[in-house]
Amino acid sequence: MLVPERGGAVVPVTVVLCVNGERHEFEIDPLERLADVLRDRIGLVGTKVGCGEGACGACAVLLDGRAVASCLLAVGSAAGHRIETIEGLSRDGLTPLQEAFIAADALQCGFCTPGQIVAATGLLRAEPAPTRAAVRQAMSGNICRCGCYPKIEQAILSCSGGDG
C-alpha cells in the first residue's frame, strides 16, 4: 500500500476494520501495527505483544480464519479482512478449547495463552482431527516461557477428533 507523504510526514488515511464482527473506522497511518490498533484504539488487550518481531505468537489473531502475527501486520493490510481476536472467540463464554486448557492446567502466567488459543482455534477449524505431529507443527510458532507445551498439546488434542 502506498503511504501518502507531504514533506516526509505520514498523512493518515481512512482504514475500516472488521473485528469480531464489528466495524471500526480510523483515520490512521496505514503502517501502524494491527496489534497496537487492536489493543490501544479498540481496547482488545487480550492480544498480547511479546517479541514484536513475529517470533513468539503472543499477538496471534485470526485473519479470515487463519492465525497471523498481528505485530507484523500493517493495519492497512488488514482492511477488508475478517479479524477475530480472543475476545471474539469467547464472546458467548469460554470455548471448549479454553475449557480444555483449564482442565489440562495448560497455563501458568497466562501471557501466551490468548495466542495459543487463537492459533489452536485456527488449526482445529482447518483440520478438526489433527495428529499430534500436526498439532506440534501448527503450534510451533507459539512460545510459552512457562514451558506448558505438553499440557497445551494435551488440551488441543482433547478437543480434536484425531487419534493423537
Ligand code: FES
Ligand atoms: S508479539 Fe507478535 S509474534 Fe511475538
Ligand code: FES
Ligand atoms: S503460560 Fe506463561 S508464557 Fe505460557
